[in-house]
Amino acid sequence: xxxxxxxxxxxxxxxxxxxxxxxxxxxxxxxxxxxxxxxxxxxxxxxxxxxxxxxxxxxxxxxxxxxxxxxxxxxxxxxxxxxxxxxxxxxxxxxxxxxxxxxxxxxxxxxxxxxxxxxxxxxxxxxxxxxxxxxxxxxxxxxxxxxxxxxxxxxxxxxxxxxxxxxxxxxxxxxxxxxxxxxxxxxxxxxxxxxxxxxxxxxxxxxxxxxxxxxxxxxxxxxxxxxxxxxxxxxxxxxxxxxxxxxxxxxxxxxxxxxxxxxxxxxxxxxxxxxxxxxxxxxxxxxxxxxxxxxxxxxxxxxxxxxxxxxxxxxxxxxxxxxxxxxxxxxxxxxxxxxxxxxxxx
Amino acid sequence: xxxxxxxxxxxxxxxxxxxxxxxxxxxxxxxxxxxxxxxxxxxxxxxxxxxxxxxxxxxxxxxxxxxxxxxxxxxxxxxxxxxxxxxxxxxxxxxxxxxxxxxxxxxxxxxxxxxxxxxxxxxxxxxxxxxxxxxxxxxxxxxxxxxxxxxxxxxxxxxxxxxxxxxxxxxxxxxxxxxxxxxxxxxxxxxxxxxxxxxxxxxxxxxxxxxxxxxxxxxxxxxxxxxxxxxxxxxxxxxxxxxxxxxxxxxxxxxxxxxxxxxxxxxxxxxxxxxxxxxxxxxxxxxxxxxxxxxxxxxxxxxxxxxxxxxxxxxxxxxxxxxxxxxxxxxxxxxxxxxxxxxxxx
Ligand SMILES: CC(C)[C@H](C(=O)O)[C@@H](O)C(=O)O
Ligand SMILES: CC(C)[C@H](C(=O)O)[C@@H](O)C(=O)O
Numbered sequence: 001x002x003x004x005x006x007x008x009x010x011x012x013x014x015x016x017x018x019x020x021x022x023x024x025x026x027x028x029x030x031x032x033x034x035x036x037x038x039x040x041x042x043x044x045x046x047x048x049x050x051x052x053x054x055x056x057x058x059x060x061x062x063x064x065x066x067x068x069x070x071x072x073x074x075x076x077x078x079x080x081x082x083x084x085x086x087x088x089x090x091x092x093x094x095x096x097x098x099x100x101x102x103x104x105x106x107x108x109x110x111x112x113x114x115x116x117x118x119x120x121x122x123x124x125x126x127x128x129x130x131x132x133x134x135x136x137x138x139x140x141x142x143x144x145x146x147x148x149x150x151x152x153x154x155x156x157x158x159x160x161x162x163x164x165x166x167x168x169x170x171x172x173x174x175x176x177x178x179x180x181x182x183x184x185x186x187x188x189x190x191x192x193x194x195x196x197x198x199x200x201x202x203x204x205x206x207x208x209x210x211x212x213x214x215x216x217x218x219x220x221x222x223x224x225x226x227x228x229x230x231x232x233x234x235x236x237x238x239x240x241x242x243x244x245x246x247x248x249x250x251x252x253x254x255x256x257x258x259x260x261x262x263x264x265x266x267x268x269x270x271x272x273x274x275x276x277x278x279x280x281x282x283x284x285x286x287x288x289x290x291x292x293x294x295x296x297x298x299x300x301x302x303x304x305x306x307x308x309x310x311x312x313x314x315x316x317x318x319x320x321x322x323x324x325x326x327x328x329x330x331x332x333x334x335x336x337x338x339x340x341x342x343x344x345x346x
Numbered sequence: 347x348x349x350x351x352x353x354x355x356x357x358x359x360x361x362x363x364x365x366x367x368x369x370x371x372x373x374x375x376x377x378x379x380x381x382x383x384x385x386x387x388x389x390x391x392x393x394x395x396x397x398x399x400x401x402x403x404x405x406x407x408x409x410x411x412x413x414x415x416x417x418x419x420x421x422x423x424x425x426x427x428x429x430x431x432x433x434x435x436x437x438x439x440x441x442x443x444x445x446x447x448x449x450x451x452x453x454x455x456x457x458x459x460x461x462x463x464x465x466x467x468x469x470x471x472x473x474x475x476x477x478x479x480x481x482x483x484x485x486x487x488x489x490x491x492x493x494x495x496x497x498x499x500x501x502x503x504x505x506x507x508x509x510x511x512x513x514x515x516x517x518x519x520x521x522x523x524x525x526x527x528x529x530x531x532x533x534x535x536x537x538x539x540x541x542x543x544x545x546x547x548x549x550x551x552x553x554x555x556x557x558x559x560x561x562x563x564x565x566x567x568x569x570x571x572x573x574x575x576x577x578x579x580x581x582x583x584x585x586x587x588x589x590x591x592x593x594x595x596x597x598x599x600x601x602x603x604x605x606x607x608x609x610x611x612x613x614x615x616x617x618x619x620x621x622x623x624x625x626x627x628x629x630x631x632x633x634x635x636x637x638x639x640x641x642x643x644x645x646x647x648x649x650x651x652x653x654x655x656x657x658x659x660x661x662x663x664x665x666x667x668x669x670x671x672x673x674x675x676x677x678x679x680x681x682x683x684x685x686x687x688x689x690x691x692x
Pocket of ligand 1: 085086089090242276533534564
């Protein structure tokens with residue numbers, strides 16, 4: 001019999017609530033013969049305040065033994081900005097070489113968008129996850145004086161860029177429209193820009209069926225609100241990907257439904273799946289959080305592990321549920337989870 | 347009698363056409379006693395192809411003698427990406443210390459927006475113009491090999507950040523809502539982020555009447571499409587400013603009406619005013635380009651030089667013209683310029 005050994009990190013704020021629903025749906029959708037084992041980890045603000053720890057080497061060794069990681073949200077106003085982000089979220093991405101940060105955007109029927117005219121939106125952003133301005137390279141001199149200088153170094157390697165570009169081409173090739181757009185700022189960031197552009201153009205020759213396209217990141221934000229239907233797959237740098245995926249989430253139904261995967265495609269390390277939204281401490285513990293983004297992240301997790309039929313069932317259940325919800329009364333976090341669990345089981 | 351000595355850079359593509367209309371409106375609005383002198387400069391793709399030059403020291407010495415610079419657009423597909431951007435546009439901003447890049451966004455009556463529900467949009471972005479990832483610091487090793495490494499260095503100084511933050515606080519203080527939002531990514535870019543945040547918080551104490559606010563750049567893109575009315579003045583880094591001002595232009599009527607000023611507030615150097623749009627070679631020479639963004643850039647130019655009443659007249663003329671245009675037939679570039687010129691003269 002098969003098994004799925006999952007690390008669960010509920011985290012802070014609404015993280016607990018949404019992860020509970022994600023697990024509910026996961027249990028309901030998994031075939032009978034798959035033994036689901038979960039282990040909870042207490043990372044986040046509470047542990048940081050109690051111990052000063054964010055993510056230790058021992059923690060990483062523990063996490064490494066799982067097949068995948070499901071995370072709710074990490075972050076709390078009581079912790080200085082950057083501590084949990086750099087000390088936990090980014091540390092995990094770097095330690096487990098999550099170089100493919102996958103963020104699908106699909107405007108589902110019945111879901112409200114801030115855009116007029118209900119455009120067709122169905123694209124995936126492949127965001128590089130281990131390089132660019134996220135490496136933590138840089139520093140400060142003369143801190144706190146009128147002569148302070150602070151630098152941030154974006155590091156880009158042929159190795160790092162090529163592997164994520166290849167992943168994106170393969171994903172584009174597998175989709176009906178077969179279109180891939182590179183988003184960068186190669187007219188200003190010419191060193192990194194030329195590296196990305198050269199590799200993109202070179203790999204393109206191996207994928208003659210994939211239509212390619214280039215947009216500066218500033219122009220990409222315009223098209224995301226004026227012509228989102230033009231996008232199929234986007235590949236981009238870590239920071240540009242951070243920015244455009246929040247915008248993409250906003251136009252395609254909001255961060256309540258935006259899922260993401262921090263993927264190590266070669267499976268040397270467990271991949272991590274999480275909703276794009278944060279810990280939302282203002283609504284935590286009130287049953288108001290929408291667990292849909294977490295449930296969709298569970299679908300990404302299942303797809304990564306080869307449970308494609310189960311992932312499809314979750315996607316279909318979410319689409320049906322959102323259509324139903326559009327005309328119905330507001331539902332609580334657990335009511336949404338219950339509805340989705342019964343749909344995927346049925 | 348007074349004089350206004352203007353450097354005019356029509357540039358590439360639609361640049362010629364839109365600048366002609368900008369000058370038409372400028373001539374019409376200026377008081378009789380102001381002598382307008384203009385000198386044309388041939389910067390852009392043609393000169394680059396003919397001479398290999400983008401902007402020489404002699405050019406800069408010439409340009410320095412003017413009161414201000416009006417630019418149409420620079421850029422053409424025949425020139426490799428980055429050459430004119432780094433060699434002309436950015437070189438000029440750096441040489442003339444244009445550290446305040448001013449980009450107002452106002453959704454005018456009658457103007458179409460991709461957002462549903464016609465929200466109220468009226469804010470100004472103060473984008474830093476001489477630091478950040480735009481400095482050209484960085485490099486490439488092992489170019490073209492599988493071991494290539496390309497870096498981009500964002501350089502941020504207390505001097506550079508404080509002056510633009512002060513400028514933004516002063517602008518926020520002068521507006522009715524008196525609200526200033528800092529946009530950065532201080533949870534990831536912690537070196538630069540802390541410098542920006544510390545200076546912002548320190549200067550805030552000198553402006554107790556200004557309400558302050560902080561947003562990560564990714565979250566800012568969400569609010570720009572879901573709650574644009576929350577913004578009054580935004581201050582941000584060079585690259586984040588590049589990205590969010592294109593998005594801001596898109597939601598507030600498109601780049602056809604987005605104006606910008608590259609300002610040296612102390613007037614040691616002439617400031618440069620230009621539409622946010624590019625050279626649009628696909629529609630060049632057809633009388634299809636909307637000169638409104640250039641005309642609004644002329645208003646920013648006049649305001650910078652102290653001609654506030656004249657700037658107000660241009661703004662009012664544009665608002666009236668856009669309302670009229672919303673219900674009328676399409677008009678050509680010069681028809682729009684004529685209509686605006688007669689409104690400001692009348
Ligand atoms: C919380 C932060 C470190 C993170 C990022 O910038 O990558 C978040 O914005 C995201 O997009 O996952
Ligand atoms: C053309 C390019 C160098 C420029 C920039 O990135 O600043 C443009 O996008 C702008 O916003 O003025």
